[in-house]
Amino acid sequence: MPSSSPSTSTLPTSDVLGTTSPESVEAEAIARAWINLFAARVASQDIDALINDALYSDPWWRDLFALTWDIRTFHGRRDISQFLADRLATTRFGDIELLKATYQTPYPDLAWIAVSFTFVTDVALGRGEARLVYCSDKIWRAATVYTNLEGLRSYPERVGPRRDFNPDLGKWIPRASFTEDPDVLIIGGGQTGLSVAARLDALGVSNLVVEADERVGDSWRKRHESLSLHGPIWQNHMPYFSFPTTWPVFIPANKFANWLELYADALEINVQTSTSATSMHRNAETQTWDVTIRKPSGSQRFLSVKHVVVAAGWPFKRTTFAGQDEFSGTIVHSEHFRSAAPYVGKKVLVVGACSSAHDAASDCANLGIDVTMYQRSRQFVMSINPGMLRASPSAEWEAVPTEDVDRAKFALPVHLAKHLAKRTAALIRDDDRDMLDGLAKAGYLTSKGEEDAGAFFPLLRGSGYYLGTSHDTTSCSVTYRPIDRGASQQIVDGKIKMKSGVNIERFTRTGVRFNDGTELDVDVVVVATGFDDARLIIRDLLAGTVPLDTIPPIWGLDDETGEVLGAYRDLAPTLPDVWPVLGNLAWVRWFSRHVALQIKAKLMGVYSGRYKA
Template identity: 35%
Template sequence: MSLPTYTEIGCIPPPTTVPNDVVQHWIASFAGAIARVDVTSVVALFLNDGWWRDLLSMTWDFRTFHGCNNITQFLEDRLKISQLSAIKLASTVSPKLVTPYPDLGWIQAMFTFETAIGYANAVIRLVYLPSGEWKAFTLVTSLEMLKGAEPEIDFDYPTRQDYAAARQEEEQFLNEDPTVLIVGAGQSGLGVAARLKLLGVKSLIVERNERVGDQWRKIRYASLRIHDPVWRDQLPLMSMPEPPLWPVFTPGTKLGDWFESYVKLLDLNAWTSSMIRDPKYDPAAKEWTVTVVRNDGTSRTLKTKHIVWATGLNGGYPNMPDFVGVEDFKGPILHSSQFQQPASFAGKKVAVIGSGVSGHDICRDLALTGVDVTMIQRGSTYIMSVKNAIPLQYKELFWKGSPPTEVADLLYQSFPNPITALMSVRVTEKVAELDREMLDGLARVGFRTNMGIDGSGLFRLALKRGGGSYINVGASEMIIDGQIKLKNDSLVDSFTHDGIQFVDGSVLPADAVICATGYGNMHGVIEETFGGKVRSVLKPQFWDFDEEGEIHGIWRDSGHERFYIAYGNLPNARFYSKFLALQIKAMEMGVFGSRYSLV
């Protein structure tokens, strides 16, 4: 597996290349072969090492096929029944020659098509060969809408009921039960709810916090800001204002307020201060029975066709290491989710266990207020600066003046994940060059860094571990100059009355300890709510890549019928929520076909 560099291909595109003409010719050949159901001719339009990624449009799953043999098998199995037609160049993005690096280039274009059940988009990247041909390096095909499910606008003027009364009836489901129950009002749950509403599917969000957005107001430290620019961190179907009316990097509390506003403005149905109890699935009726319990002691039993579990990668439950001697420690031991303000730690020695985002941000907060704080680093950490990394990674698609979000999302996701990982190696190397002074300074004081999994920086770490990195917004300089002390020469052995003892016998005095140690296991959290019967049929792994490079069990088949797991950062939740909503709508319409899944 490699990138089609000019050296590997053996030539560069001619300077006289007209991208539109090249793409039109390729699409005509592709459409003709598709119409004839001529698999051999379709595959001949790809590089031998080419890729085809499908997002529901032909597989009802997320699949990535690498190489002519795998693409051939896929098309032999699915081309005829998919009934592709109406293939034409998209009007949203003009074909263009893209050169991400001096030794790498392709023509990038979008086209649209129809299938037996829906409308779809595609992104193609064509590479020039010594023979004078242009062949596909990557193709992604993506279901956009189901036939018969197109949103309708009701222009009739309401005359019988006032808005507030109508919303009360709708939100409380006074006369019916929701088709979909969504557990969790984070970006994933809200995204699915909005997408379902667009498709005419009634859903109810159940949120354990008092208000929508409280996971950003109360369960995160007060200084938290999102590290991605606002153009990348939109929710679907309704965008935040752009800078200067909105910060480029959104404060966590402000994001929580936006989540709450989003629910109100889109008329999404959410019950806060609520949790689900005793969910039971009836496979014959294909229906869940669930009791929703509210903090005021009232409860209601609902019947729903689908449950979406959108409580975060690990359910939002803190992971607290089981250290020996914690009961003997004189001071408070908190999880990072319990840390709010540094003022309560004034005059104390604080140890922070963990060197990921939360560990760095909390140490920085404490050091800025003069607290004696020591970071305990247990393993190496990938570090990049927000100043250098963010513009380099996102300026083309997620910046002021970039393409519309829906287009940018598809272009960003149109690389198969293994290719994105290869591209990320190059980005990571470039960021490290720009960050050399900072990285050298960290090395001088003994802070251990890495370049991410296989040198891919943040990309693989985020999709495998959901952590292990820090985008520097100031803490790294404070580690270098000693404002944040560092302890990483031995692992924690136990707690004493006055501090922490390490395996090598050294002791770190501490008055308080904050564990920035992540969150618990998703399977365990699901079992607590649904029981062992549901857990026993779930996929053995969630998150990380399967052998094709697709994400295990998220936004797709979880292993249990009509139970789905929705998880991702803001851009992933925005993009993939559409596909989960389409799967649910297709089932409700009776047009959902068999999944062509990886065995």
């Protein structure tokens, strides 16, 4: 049976199934019968019977590193059949055991039994999830199957009952920096680098984090003073160490910066601050990376490491405009914008209409500054309350362990999850109708998002789970779309003026001229145009020896499968054992484990390579 195109994918609603679920559903009994059938078909390697008996007619299988050492989605019976033929016997997938089952009705026309299970492979421990739907022949089959790498059988994390037992009380000393080269160098000591380091430490992999700033957390301390995390606290916990339950829903940037410093100390992460990685090259003879790290004093150290994790995020985009050298006022890029206080009494233009632009413009408006926001493209905007709280309710995250929510979130293939996102986005637009109408009247150009899915696709094409982004597939550039924290009402009330629907022609001595012939005299221009291609950081480390277009894309989506590109795997064969890790806190928390497990597997010789078919 040919696989369906993702563009024509549909949710298994009652209309599509041609039936509705029975009034009484014994979820555990149904799940146990399905698991027994599924496990038997896997054990017998009877792929045709597995697909016909256990899977719905239009099935999906998403694998995160467990059977493919990759992030892969297979859609349709033909593609899943090929995948299973190639990987079932090779990986020795089996020992499938039921964990739990829950009957869920996300919408009146949509119902399934979410079945969680464990499994093993020749080297891995895994957790899986299937969503069983009631088919027209009155049999429950899996519309989706999800297999996730949770651990390595011979190399468990040293956590919980496996943590170190040291009875030598009073003899503890803090971890010191390595005198020998570590196995892994992590470039960047923000939340991403620290998360990966914590995961590697739990697996007993030696690593060193280098952070260019003077203190861990300075990347947050040096941002604008009014900044806070845009996502709610319950989705932002870091590995092994959750935020206190007394903390606010939206964590102030400086508070979070201090938390990162505390996190590094509490988990004894080996960080060298005021240290930059300046260059690296592949040693063909030793199959390692020779990396130079440097202190501000000019002192250098040369490391030979097996793996390099690039956890420095995206570089800020330094957008330039014709004539800007003629401008007599001040141009400040958002990365250097700390406060609007120096601009009181002046006229300010904010170039951009996403999160950083909203924050800068709002700061100006709060101080009574004459500020105009120049919008270059339509944006999806949603409120925090009720919008974000509908999309990410605290009850969903805080009722069960965070890892269980993560598993459920990542279990659905992207092209199915988008349909749920479209329904949520429609409800949020209804919630926000007054705000959106007000923005439109004020000249702010709003969008329903790609495929009317709100923030869903922008998030995946950029860098956040609840921070929307837009993605240019040719340059891999990123801009954060706004979640309203007050700026929208200021736009509606005219405290932030709008300029949209035109392009900047050039800067003049006194301001900006637009291509409709209008000019705006200003004293200060804040350029808030987002982030640039993540590959630029790697290219600079390679001193330009590898052309940018030969480095695989990092972030964005593979439109066929909907999976994120480049991140969380090494960049082999172009740059073997170079691991780009980036994204928001939820993505980093989840995928940092996969990165650490892949590195450990490579070091121990149990990594068999990515499935390529």
